[in-house]
Amino acid sequence: MSQLRIVIVGVGGQGVLSAAKNIGGAALEAGHGVVMSEVHGMAQRGGVVVCNICIGDLDSSLIGNGEADVILSFEPIEAYRALNLANKDTIIITNTAPVIPVTASIGEMKYPDLDDIFSAIGEVNSNLIKVAATELAKEAGTALAANTVMLGALAATGKMPVSADDLKKYMLSKVPPKTVEMNGKAFDMGVNACNTGKC
Amino acid sequence: MAMHPVLDKDVNKKIFLLGNEAIVRGALEAGLDVAAAYPGTPSSEIGNTFDKMGDDAGVYFEYSTNEKVAMEVAAAGSACNLRAMTFMKHVGLNVAADAYMTIAYTGVRGGMLMVCADDPSCHSSQNEQDNRYYARLANIPMLEPSSCSEAKEMTRLGFDLSEEIELPILLRTTTRINHMRGIVNLGPLVPGKGKGYFDKDPGRFVTIPAHARTGHINLLKRMEKAMEISENSPFNKVIDLGGDEIGIVASGAAYNYVIDYMKSNGIKGKVLKLGMSHPVPEKMCADFMASVKMVAVAEEGEPLLENDLSKIAYQRELKVKIYGKNTDHFSRRNEYSPDTIKAGLGKLLNIPVNDNKLVPRKVELPTRPPSLCPGCPHRHTYHALKKALGQKFKEAIYSTDIGCYTLGIQSPLNSADFLLCMGSSVDAAGGFSKATDQPALAFLGDSTFFHSGIHGLINAVWNEHKFVYTILDNRTTAMTGHQPNPGMGRRGGGAPSKGSDIESIVRGCGVEFVRVVDPNDIKATTQVYKEALAYDGLAVVITKRACALLEVREWKKEGSFTPYQVDQEKCKKCKVCINTFACPAIELDNEGVVSINEEYCNGCSVCVQVCPFGAIGPVNDTGVKQ
Numbered sequence: 001m002s003q004l005r006i007v008i009v010g011v012g013g014q015g016v017l018s019a020a021k022n023i024g025g026a027a028l029e030a031g032h033g034v035v036m037s038e039v040h041g042m043a044q045r046g047g048v049v050v051c052n053i054c055i056g057d058l059d060s061s062l063i064g065n066g067e068a069d070v071i072l073s074f075e076p077i078e079a080y081r082a083l084n085l086a087n088k089d090t091i092i093i094t095n096t097a098p099v100i101p102v103t104a105s106i107g108e109m110k111y112p113d114l115d116d117i118f119s120a121i122g123e124v125n126s127n128l129i130k131v132a133a134t135e136l137a138k139e140a141g142t143a144l145a146a147n148t149v150m151l152g153a154l155a156a157t158g159k160m161p162v163s164a165d166d167l168k169k170y171m172l173s174k175v176p177p178k179t180v181e182m183n184g185k186a187f188d189m190g191v192n193a194c195n196t197g198k199c
Numbered sequence: 200m201a202m203h204p205v206l207d208k209d210v211n212k213k214i215f216l217l218g219n220e221a222i223v224r225g226a227l228e229a230g231l232d233v234a235a236a237y238p239g240t241p242s243s244e245i246g247n248t249f250d251k252m253g254d255d256a257g258v259y260f261e262y263s264t265n266e267k268v269a270m271e272v273a274a275a276g277s278a279c280n281l282r283a284m285t286f287m288k289h290v291g292l293n294v295a296a297d298a299y300m301t302i303a304y305t306g307v308r309g310g311m312l313m314v315c316a317d318d319p320s321c322h323s324s325q326n327e328q329d330n331r332y333y334a335r336l337a338n339i340p341m342l343e344p345s346s347c348s349e350a351k352e353m354t355r356l357g358f359d360l361s362e363e364i365e366l367p368i369l370l371r372t373t374t375r376i377n378h379m380r381g382i383v384n385l386g387p388l389v390p391g392k393g394k395g396y397f398d399k400d401p402g403r404f405v406t407i408p409a410h411a412r413t414g415h416i417n418l419l420k421r422m423e424k425a426m427e428i429s430e431n432s433p434f435n436k437v438i439d440l441g442g443d444e445i446g447i448v449a450s451g452a453a454y455n456y457v458i459d460y461m462k463s464n465g466i467k468g469k470v471l472k473l474g475m476s477h478p479v480p481e482k483m484c485a486d487f488m489a490s491v492k493m494v495a496v497a498e499e500g501e502p503l504l505e506n507d508l509s510k511i512a513y514q515r516e517l518k519v520k521i522y523g524k525n526t527d528h529f530s531r532r533n534e535y536s537p538d539t540i541k542a543g544l545g546k547l548l549n550i551p552v553n554d555n556k557l558v559p560r561k562v563e564l565p566t567r568p569p570s571l572c573p574g575c576p577h578r579h580t581y582h583a584l585k586k587a588l589g590q591k592f593k594e595a596i597y598s599t600d601i602g603c604y605t606l607g608i609q610s611p612l613n614s615a616d617f618l619l620c621m622g623s624s625v626d627a628a629g630g631f632s633k634a635t636d637q638p639a640l641a642f643l644g645d646s647t648f649f650h651s652g653i654h655g656l657i658n659a660v661w662n663e664h665k666f667v668y669t670i671l672d673n674r675t676t677a678m679t680g681h682q683p684n685p686g687m688g689r690r691g692g693g694a695p696s697k698g699s700d701i702e703s704i705v706r707g708c709g710v711e712f713v714r715v716v717d718p719n720d721i722k723a724t725t726q727v728y729k730e731a732l733a734y735d736g737l738a739v740v741i742t743k744r745a746c747a748l749l750e751v752r753e754w755k756k757e758g759s760f761t762p763y764q765v766d767q768e769k770c771k772k773c774k775v776c777i778n779t780f781a782c783p784a785i786e787l788d789n790e791g792v793v794s795i796n797e798e799y800c801n802g803c804s805v806c807v808q809v810c811p812f813g814a815i816g817p818v819n820d821t822g823v824k825q
Contacts, residue, residue, distance in 0.1 A: 011567065021215075024380060028215050035346070035381040038217065041240035041323035041679070045606060046783055047569035059346065059455035061379045064537030066556035077564050087555040100796075101567040102783050106611055109565035116562055124557040134798075143798045 003056030004161060005063045006154075009082045010074030011099045012046050015147035018174075019072070020051035022151060023160070026170035027055045030162045037061040046102070048078060055161060072154050074133070074147065075099045080117050083124070091127045093153050093194070095146060097134035129153065129194060136189040145179075145186035152190020164191055203252045207385055216383045218376045219244035221347040222314060224383060225354025226284055227256065229310070232391035233276030234260045235269035237650060238679040239288030240323040241377040242316035246286065246691065247680055253693045257390055262682055262691035265621075265650040266291035270298045270313065277311040277367070278404060279395030282358050286314035288323075289330045290620060294651070296333070302367055303337040304414030305404050306421060309395065310358030311367040313339075318374050319499045319534035323678075325601070325620060327532065329500030334369050334477040338418050340425045341369040341477035342434060345454045347381035349474065353434065355386070364425050366418070369477075373499060375452040375534055426478045434474025435483060442467025445548065446491030448484070448504055450476050453497040456540040464550060479507045488512055488519045495547055496523035499535050522547050570609050573784035574747030574801030577604040577671050579718040581614040582780055582809070584640070584669070586721070587728035591638055596631050600624035600643035600652075603678045603746075604671050607642075611781050614642070622651025629655065629664035638732065639666035646676035646684040648701060653708070659737050660709040667731045668739045670701055671718075673746040681749065705739045718742040721808045751801040761817040762800035763807065765793050769814035780809045 006023060010016040017038055024034045036053040052063045066087040071094075073079035079094040086092060096114065104111040121128050133149040140149070151171060155164035162170075168187050175183045205224050207214060216224065222245055226234070236246045249260040259276075263269035266287040276283035285295070292299060292315050299313070315333070318324040334341035342357055344350040350372065357368040402410055429435060440461055445468040449457045454472050461468065471487045473479070488494050488508065496505040505523040512519060522528050528543040529535075538554070545552045571578045585592055599605055599615040600623060607614035617627055628641035643652050648670050656668065676682040683689045685698040705713050712734045716727045724742065731738035744750075754760035765785075772791050776782070784799035785806060795806070797818065807815045 012569065021380070025215050028213070028382060033382065034215065035379060037375060038378045038380055039322075040244065040378050045569035045572060045603065045678075046567070048567050058459055060459045060537050061375065061381070061452075061455065062536045064541060064554060066554035067537065078567075080559065080562060081564055083557045083559050086557050088557065090557075100786050101565050102570045102609065102781055103568070104565040105783070105786050106777055106781050107787065108610060110563065111565055112562050120559045120562050124559045 002161070003054070003058055004069050004159065005067050006053040006055070006070045006072060007063055007068045007082055007085050008051040008053070008072045008074070009078040010049050011078070012049050014049070014074045014099070015144065016049045016051050016074060019147040019151050020053055022167070022171045022174060023154070024053050025174070026162045026167045027160070029170060030166065032161055033057055035059065035061045048081070050082070070154065070157070070159055072150055074150060076114055076117055077112060080121060083121065086125060088125055089127070090125060091129065091157055091159060092121060092125055093129040093131060093150065093157070095133035095150060096130050097132065097146070129157070131190065131193045133190065136193060137186050140186035140189055141182040145183055148183045148186035149190035149193070152187040153194040156191040156194035203248070203255065205248055206252060206255055206388070208388060210385055210387050212385045213382050214385060215380055216347055217244055218347050218350045218372065218379045218381070220248050221351040221383050222286070222354045222370070223248040224385070225351035226312070227258070227388050228351070228386045229355045229358040230282055230389040230391045231258050231284060232281035232309070232393065232395070233273055233283040234258055234285070235263045235272040236286045237263055237266045237269055237291060238676055238682040239291045240679050241318055241374040242286045242288050242314060243679040243682070244377070245314065246682060250682065250691050250693070260692050262684070264685060266295040267298055270295040270302070273311060274298065274302050276395070277307040277309040279309065279397045281309040281392055281395040283309055284312040284314065287316070289315060289317040289328055290324060290326065291315070292330055292333055294621065299333070300337050301406050303339050303418050304406055304411055306365040306417060307361055307367050310361035312354060312357045312361060312370055313367050314370045314372065316372045316374065316377050317500070320374070322374050325618065327500070329503070330371055331477065331500065331503050334371065338422050339367055339369050340364060340429070340475065341371050343371050343451045343474055343476050344376055345451055345472070345474070347379055348383050350376060351383050353474065360428065364421050364428065366421050366425065373452055373534060422478060426480070429475045429478050429480040430483055432475040432480070435480050436472055437487060438470040438472060440466065440468055440470070443491045444468050445493055445495060446471060446487055447495045447497055448473060448487070448508060449497040450474070450504065451499060453499055453535045453540070456535060456537045457497045459537065460540045460544060466548065473504065476504065479504065481511050484508055484511050485515050485517065488517050491519065494519050494521045495528065495544060496521065497529065497535070497540060497543070501531055568609060569606055570783055571603065571606045572747055572801065573782050573799050574751065574803035574805070575603070576673055576718045576742065576744035576747065577607060578612065578780070578782065579721060579805050580669065580671055580724065580742040581607045581612045583718060583721050583724035584728045585612070585614070586725045587732060588638070595638040595640055596628070596635070598624045598628040598631060598639065598641045600647050602644040602647050604642055604644055611778055621647055622655055625652050625655035625659065625668055628666040628668065629659045629662065632664045632666045641666060641668045642671060644677070645670065645672040645674065645686050645701060646682070649685045649699070653704065656705065656708050656710070663736070665736055667728070668737065670739065670741045672701055672741050672743040675746050675749060677746045677748070681746070701741055705741070710737055710739050712736060712738040713741070714739070715741045715743055718744050719803060719805050721805060747801045747803055754802060760802050762795065762797040762802050763804060763815055764795050764797070764818045766814045766816060767792070769812055771812050771814070773811065775811055776806055776809050776815070780806060782806060
């Protein structure tokens, strides 16, 4: 059976974990082997959060250098930070909305120019997909749904071994009932953004 | 309320569980009766799962005040012939070690499982200690799962094993196993016995010297039996990939990377997976080593198996060469990954590490360390104290502790200078107060106070230490995921409980200067600190305010939440809010414009007090910025 390795990166509080659970859970429901690594604890307090999802006949729950098939990044500079996990064929999907770390907001370090980040990624990988996930999520109802927009964008790449409809259905079965409509909308916006963009 | 997924009764159903949840499921399939623990990452979700299930689990579960207490509660359950478990992070076993060492001498009646979660790479810990040494230190058999399904099975069968050998079983995990999510095949849930009965046997359970000497004899006999079991354990097995060029001995998470590496590179050889890794099955290992041309050992942490194998090979005069940490193919540091195995085995087998990873041109990125949340009352405590200290801030010693408040180490708060372990804040501050004339300050949270902050307090009163002891009472155990503690009015599992009042304990210990203050009131808190710093003796300041994450959840529920914003006309761009307060919701752009990110603002309003120009106020009712 084919294997698929997905890395999700973001910042504590962005919903990286729940997106990862939805991807893994939907793959399991479709009959695939899944093992993943989550982050709990200290890193969740505004630090970098990385989740690995390994689909197929694999025992390892971590993804090695250059092994990722997809990088789903909820924050633009975190996509750059995770590039060691990517190869030239990796599909890199990133949210374009920055989350400024305290080290930058107090002026100790500088948050880089995003165009520079995107061009640095583009120089080594031509599969970069940029999604204004936070903006779209706000349109759907709340910025908190940016992770759902990103899930939609992932589904639209066709890389997942489950259809966009099945992933959406699975995700909607896990969100609080009163947010179903909003999350459904956010997911579709992610699909559309990806379809009208690069992929 | 919906039934917790871990309580699913559908036998043979495959569900997606976190390693920690799989451990709980395994215990419930084994007829568990008693569970006790103090939360500690990476083991925390074991307790969280019991806590959420409440009475539905049919188990007596408690959060205990610390790991030693928890282990002794569980030991009593086992002595009453009930199945009992305790679980902790690796350093928690240091706290419980006194009880742990002697439970090996008394042995157990009801099966007893001690889950101990190591944290190689220090994801959430102060050290990388390898607790497999503890199994050897105490002579306690040990199981090491590599997957979620194994975590469940080893837990379930661990209770049987414990009763068969009459010793507790150490189920040793690492962060990667605790926080791995994988497929688990459900077995039937087995109800516990409910209540047991303690048959008295002082010769066994009262460990006075004469009895302890016998206990040691019994322990050694029991370990002989454990060795026989280990030689035949289904958890120790050889995976034959054809050929005898190399034999790799692996355990825990390292096994996963080894097997995937062997398969993907088509390497012919054998893998000996040690799941029951103490006592090491000596005969099995010897046979394995004799069957291959060379041996490599893949184990995270210290070279324990590697040293054991060297000993076994020496005793049996095997000529096979053993590669691992002693030959610099692997490291003692950090958790392993596919890359570790690729590099180590690649070097040994002359397979180039060809990982195609991208090497982009360098762009400097800001670091993103974990930090205190927007609205966190700990930031307010540190901010007020810094104001009260004034010029003395530089020489004051911040003796901190384990909890969210350790994150005060980040600039610009810089409120952490010394930390060893749970409770070290107050004990060391006492030492500092005698060893130097610099102002000594101790900081610990409410849960850490109950865990190990009280004996240090009594010591400080007794020995007349002079320092300021801050108890940051945020009404929860925040860092590990908001577990209850004795000051909160509820127990593990959800039942209400009167618990203990921190202020009364402090007064009861004989402290005369005690102040309770809301740290969200910067002026009042600064004033309290001025008095405390001037006081000639031990001064205890309890800064009492609920964790911002819990508070904002309540506000949003009742519809009273309002984020704050900066009035750009009033803002003088002085950056006091940025440079001294540094709430992550307050942002500074490249033009020097300060604004509050509404998405992150938790509405605590304390920045209003920090701004010298009155430029910060609530977002108006329509949510439209001025």
